[in-house]
Amino acid sequence: MGYTLAEKVLARVSGRPGVRAGEEVMARPDFVIVYDFPGYTDVIFRQMKEDFGIQRVDDPSRYAIFIDHMVPTATPKEEELHIQTRNWCAEQGVPLYERRGIGHQVSAELGYATPGAFAVHFDGHISQLGAYGALAIGLRRNILEAFVRERISIKVPHTTRINLTGTLRKGVMARDVFHHIVRVIGPSACRFQVMEVGGPALEYISLEGRQTICGLAMFTGAVTAVMNPDALSMAYTDLRNRIRVAPETSDPDANYTAVHTIDLTDLEPIIVLPPNPANTHNLSDHLGIEVQSGYLGSCASGRLEDLRIAAQILKGRRVKDGFSLHVIPTSQDIMAKAASEGLISTLVEAGAFTSSPSCDYCFGRIATMTAGQKAVSTGTLNVPGRMGSPDSQIFLVNAAAVAAASIEGKIADPRKYL
Amino acid sequence: MALANLKGRVAWIFTEENFDVDLIVGVKNIKITDINELAKAAMEAYDPDFASLVRKGDLIVGGGNFGYGHPHYPPLRALAHLGLRGIIAESFSPGFWRGEISMGTPLVSCPGILAAVSRWDEVEVDWDAGVVRNLTTGTSLPFEPLSLADHAMVETGGLVPYLKAQMQTA
Numbered sequence: 001m002g003y004t005l006a007e008k009v010l011a012r013v014s015g016r017p018g019v020r021a022g023e024e025v026m027a028r029p030d031f032v033i034v035y036d037f038p039g040y041t042d043v044i045f046r047q048m049k050e051d052f053g054i055q056r057v058d059d060p061s062r063y064a065i066f067i068d069h070m071v072p073t074a075t076p077k078e079e080e081l082h083i084q085t086r087n088w089c090a091e092q093g094v095p096l097y098e099r100r101g102i103g104h105q106v107s108a109e110l111g112y113a114t115p116g117a118f119a120v121h122f123d124g125h126i127s128q129l130g131a132y133g134a135l136a137i138g139l140r141r142n143i144l145e146a147f148v149r150e151r152i153s154i155k156v157p158h159t160t161r162i163n164l165t166g167t168l169r170k171g172v173m174a175r176d177v178f179h180h181i182v183r184v185i186g187p188s189a190c191r192f193q194v195m196e197v198g199g200p201a202l203e204y205i206s207l208e209g210r211q212t213i214c215g216l217a218m219f220t221g222a223v224t225a226v227m228n229p230d231a232l233s234m235a236y237t238d239l240r241n242r243i244r245v246a247p248e249t250s251d252p253d254a255n256y257t258a259v260h261t262i263d264l265t266d267l268e269p270i271i272v273l274p275p276n277p278a279n280t281h282n283l284s285d286h287l288g289i290e291v292q293s294g295y296l297g298s299c300a301s302g303r304l305e306d307l308r309i310a311a312q313i314l315k316g317r318r319v320k321d322g323f324s325l326h327v328i329p330t331s332q333d334i335m336a337k338a339a340s341e342g343l344i345s346t347l348v349e350a351g352a353f354t355s356s357p358s359c360d361y362c363f364g365r366i367a368t369m370t371a372g373q374k375a376v377s378t379g380t381l382n383v384p385g386r387m388g389s390p391d392s393q394i395f396l397v398n399a400a401a402v403a404a405a406s407i408e409g410k411i412a413d414p415r416k417y418l
Numbered sequence: 419m420a421l422a423n424l425k426g427r428v429a430w431i432f433t434e435e436n437f438d439v440d441l442i443v444g445v446k447n448i449k450i451t452d453i454n455e456l457a458k459a460a461m462e463a464y465d466p467d468f469a470s471l472v473r474k475g476d477l478i479v480g481g482g483n484f485g486y487g488h489p490h491y492p493p494l495r496a497l498a499h500l501g502l503r504g505i506i507a508e509s510f511s512p513g514f515w516r517g518e519i520s521m522g523t524p525l526v527s528c529p530g531i532l533a534a535v536s537r538w539d540e541v542e543v544d545w546d547a548g549v550v551r552n553l554t555t556g557t558s559l560p561f562e563p564l565s566l567a568d569h570a571m572v573e574t575g576g577l578v579p580y581l582k583a584q585m586q587t588a
């Protein structure tokens with residue numbers, strides 16, 4: 001019987017000829033990626049020294065630290081955290097990427113999505129590196145293990161395979177595909193497993209869109225998501241790979257827990273209603289709900305295709321008076337490209353508020369809602385309190401639907417503008 | 419050192435699938451850091467007398483994919499402060515599992531548990547036998563064994579003591 005991509009990667013990094021799902025192994029991550037955040041990096045830096053007496057991390061080039069939350073800072077305390085992070089990276093010789101964009105996206109741009117690589121983070125949205133065939137897992141606080149010893153203990157996950165067929169209709173985007181996957185297989189179908197996504201429809205989904213699908217994998221219960229590398233993804237990673245490892249693909253006779261085939265031909269734009277990321281419905285069934293703000297950005301969306309479709313919809317139109325539209329490109333690189341394509345000027349002329357990349361809009365640190373307000377959002381999550389008051393509400397939609405809602409001040413079907 | 423069996427009453431049963439643990443203290447209270455204040459808020463929406471009814475060693479029972487969403491740590495800190503010892507659920511959401519096991523919280527994944535217990539039943543989690551016993555009704559159910567690392571983490575009391583123990587023996 002063949003092996004899954006996850007089994008092959010974990011065999012290599014645990015120095016074993018072959019491992020099977022369910023085995024517990026000691027694996028050496030190729031990359032340890034984190035962003036600075038109170039309760040994580042500050043605690044890790046302290047525990048390393050005080051609890052474990054470790055002065056320096058092993059092989060600093062394996063580590064990457066991002067400053068993407070609390071950017072720009074709003075309190076002296078936040079700036080102190082960043083200073084501590086800068087100092088730690090300088091002292092350790094660990095690469096620091098500050099204000100380059102949301103780390104999960106910038107990681108891909110910088111080659112940490114090397115196909116076949118094993119990457120760990122505390123944040124599960126790192127799973128989006130799986131779009132390029134990297135196995136990237138969020139460990140929450142267990143990330144400490146990767147700072148205090150070379151190898152981490154990990155149980156080789158089983159894999160559920162999702163085959164996507166058909167093509168996408170106008171106005172249907174990668175996020176709709178992901179939310180539809182949750183609707184079809186349920187929010188726990190991939191619990192503790194890898195969600196492997198493939199099938200002929202991937203041909204019609206951009207690398208950006210593939211990152212969106214993989215990056216949200218946790219809402220199926222998955223520990224990460226992967227896609228077998230193809231010509232499109234390798235053309236991107238070949239220019240960027242940070243380490244030399246063999247790309248891996250799942251064998252045709254790999255042992256999957258389940259295989260689901262999901263046809264996308266009739267898929268419509270989706271809306272995920274509050275209060276949780278599994279509350280998935282057709283957007284067309286919920287038109288007309290009044291919303292006061294819109295967020296186009298995050299590690300899940302906010303890439304070029306999202307900005308392009310929003311600009312297409314808003315060109316020559318106006319954001320409704322009193323509506324707050326925040327358009328935040330996911331990385332500096334994306335922002336620069338969007339500017340050179342004229343997308344930023346189109347969006348600004350329509351009345352959008354834009355800023356340099358930051359994670360802060362996604363979790364309500366800025367553009368904070370008060371009780372009773374509603375937002376359409378391409379952020380990662382719609383749980384109560386995520387973007388401000390616990391009595392505000394978040395409706396997750398694709399970038400086109402955020403743009404359409406910003407024109408009308410209510411949930412609207414973007415397809416009529418395309 | 420062996421992991422001591424859990425033995426206590428079922429202090430509450432969350433029957434809902436995909437339960438968001440933040441609701442234990444209420445989303446509006448999630449940023450409270452004072453443990454006494456947090457504990458006061460815990461379970462208020464479910465049973466206002468909860469704090470006075472529970473005793474040390476009591477357990478929570480949950481449904482499938484317990485901890486789905488974006489779980490924060492304060493709700494379980496609050497429950498622990500009230501003496502609650504662990505959670506037995508039909509199944510757990512991986513993010514919640516990872517986070518709480520690293521805090522040393524015993525989690526027991528036990529398909530069928532919802533149908534096997536009523537509130538205030540006395541239950542025992544027997545780690546060696548791999549079963550949850552309902553001492554009130556005399557029935558028992560197998561649970562899914564913890565991985566070796568997770569078992570050791572709960573046994574030592576959490577991630578830091580676990581890693582210290584590991585690195586001493588390495």
